[in-house]
Amino acid sequence: MNLTTEMTDYMGLQGLLTDEEKLVRETARQFVNEHVLPIIEECAQTETFPEHLIRPMGELGFYGSNLPEKYGCAGLSNVAYGLLNYELERGDSGLRSFVSVQSSLVMYPVYAYGTEAQKEYWLPKMATGEVIGCFGLTEPDFGSNPAGMRTRAVREGNGKWRINGTKMWITNGSIAHVAVVWAKTDEGIRGFLVPTDTPGFSAPQMKGKWSLRASVTSELVLEDVIVDEEESLLPGVVGLKGPLGCLTQARYGIAWGTLGAAEMCYQTALDYALNRIQFDRPIAATQLQQKKLAEMVTELTKGQLLAYQLGRLKDAGTYTPAQVSMAKMNNANIAREIASAARTILGANGIMGEYPIMRHMANLESIYTYEGTHDMHTLIIGQEITGIPAFRS
Ligand code: TGC
Ligand code: FAD
Numbered sequence: 001m002n003l004t005t006e007m008t009d010y011m012g013l014q015g016l017l018t019d020e021e022k023l024v025r026e027t028a029r030q031f032v033n034e035h036v037l038p039i040i041e042e043c044a045q046t047e048t049f050p051e052h053l054i055r056p057m058g059e060l061g062f063y064g065s066n067l068p069e070k071y072g073c074a075g076l077s078n079v080a081y082g083l084l085n086y087e088l089e090r091g092d093s094g095l096r097s098f099v100s101v102q103s104s105l106v107m108y109p110v111y112a113y114g115t116e117a118q119k120e121y122w123l124p125k126m127a128t129g130e131v132i133g134c135f136g137l138t139e140p141d142f143g144s145n146p147a148g149m150r151t152r153a154v155r156e157g158n159g160k161w162r163i164n165g166t167k168m169w170i171t172n173g174s175i176a177h178v179a180v181v182w183a184k185t186d187e188g189i190r191g192f193l194v195p196t197d198t199p200g201f202s203a204p205q206m207k208g209k210w211s212l213r214a215s216v217t218s219e220l221v222l223e224d225v226i227v228d229e230e231e232s233l234l235p236g237v238v239g240l241k242g243p244l245g246c247l248t249q250a251r252y253g254i255a256w257g258t259l260g261a262a263e264m265c266y267q268t269a270l271d272y273a274l275n276r277i278q279f280d281r282p283i284a285a286t287q288l289q290q291k292k293l294a295e296m297v298t299e300l301t302k303g304q305l306l307a308y309q310l311g312r313l314k315d316a317g318t319y320t321p322a323q324v325s326m327a328k329m330n331n332a333n334i335a336r337e338i339a340s341a342a343r344t345i346l347g348a349n350g351i352m353g354e355y356p357i358m359r360h361m362a363n364l365e366s367i368y369t370y371e372g373t374h375d376m377h378t379l380i381i382g383q384e385i386t387g388i389p390a391f392r393s
Contacts (some may be wrong), residue, residue, distance in 0.1 A: 028062070029229065030184050032087055034088055065104075081252075093366070115230075120338065137182050138167060151184065152165060180246075187238055192234065193232050255328045258303075260369075269296070292345060296341055332364065335364050379391055
């Protein structure tokens with residue numbers, strides 16, 4: 001088990017951090033070393049999310065950590081939020097997914113699009129982990145193209161809405177108390193806060209994943225779900241830019257998080273290469289394995305600097321969604337490649353759960369696909385630099 005307290009830092013990233021950002025990173029790493037690494041392999045093997053960690057993470061301020069203190073959140077910088085994601089995903093992408101969804105896909109839309117009453121009611125409870133949320137955008141027939149969604153919300157009169165539809169692949173769905181559901185209306189796409197005990201709402205868990213096994217993934221089924229407009233409708237946004245604005249927040253966190261998984265794979269492979277003797281010398285003494293390790297640490301370092309600069313742009317409020325796409329696309333991709341290279345360095349041991357690599361490698365297949373596939377982010381950047389959207393004819 002790799003319990004190092006120092007992050008892999010080839011280009012002095014830590015020298016660019018504030019004291020608060022350093023403290024957040026160290027706190028999260030200590031939490032992962034003490035509470036996640038000892039149990040996470042068992043969780044993955046048994047397809048179990050470690051629910052007992054939800055409240056302790058709330059006590060440490062991990063949820064909505066870049067949202068204001070006024071709502072019970074930590075009010076941290078975006079770089080601190082990114083470092084938190086990095087450290088959590090060093091433990092497991094499922095844990096980081098839980099925190100990403102809660103923070104960027106549930107608390108963020110309440111904060112950005114909700115009424116003052118909705119913010120005051122939900123955010124403090126979500127910050128502690130007393131209330132868990134999920135985010136329903138993807139549908140069985142609409143993944144990369146959410147604009148086509150079929151879930152529909154209709155005004156009933158008397159201040160009520162009726163929602164019908166099915167969402168799929170929803171992280172935290174079966175353990176959530178409230179779902180942010182995006183639905184088509186006569187006015188365009190709108191967001192609703194749907195308590196999961198509302199009649200007509202169900203969230204069957206999807207079992208049998210070979211990736212993100214320590215994370216809950218569910219369908220959301222809404223059959224004539226009736227919600228109250230004042231409590232449920234997020235009034236601050238109409239149109240696809242609502243959910244896409246949330247995705248920008250979560251993709252930013254993923255750009256950092258994937259590097260944590262990459263670091264764990266790199267450090268495990270480095271350690272193994274230094275200790276594994278073949279032909280009477282450590283395999284780390286061979287040029288072939290050194291080339292792999294050198295390329296891994298180079299890509300990890302480039303990814304860190306990309307994420308850091310994006311974080312500073314985000315803190316300054318000058319970043320663009322396409323810049324976030326570049327960081328998500330690049331960092332998920334290099335993490336996936338680093339995990340794969342690390343697996344080869346461990347030889348047969350690389351496939352064993354005793355080492356964290358195969359778990360990270362499998363997790364990263366989901367991360368490469370969710371929050372916009374690698375291809376979609378390529379096309380978003382393509383659109384930004386050419387002015388031509390290539391998604392559709
Ligand atoms: P398009 O016409 O380009 O845009 C519609 C409106 O949205 C605005 N916009 C954005 N706003 C904020 N952030 C962004 N990233 C934005 N991208 C676009 C845009 O300006 C426009 O605004 P307005 O005012 O003109 O109406 O929309 P399109 O239908 O052509 O689609 C564009 C495309 C393909 C890029 C988009 O559909 C896309 O990103 N598709 C990928 C879908 C996706 O990422 N799904 C993720 C689901 S959630 C998830 O995976 C959670 S994983 C959870 C975990 O961490 O465990
Ligand atoms: P598709 O859109 O069908 O894509 C299939 C392939 O076609 C991909 O390679 C894609 O890149 C390619 N493709 C599609 N369109 C084009 C095009 N125009 N040009 C070129 N290539 C194209 N969603 C939520 O709403 N909430 C969640 O909490 C959530 N959690 C998830 C958790 C997990 C574990 C997973 C795996 C997914 C989750 N998702 C969630 C869904 C995720 O966002 C979608 O899987 C993703 O957006 C891709 O959609 P899709 O799987 O339908 O693939």
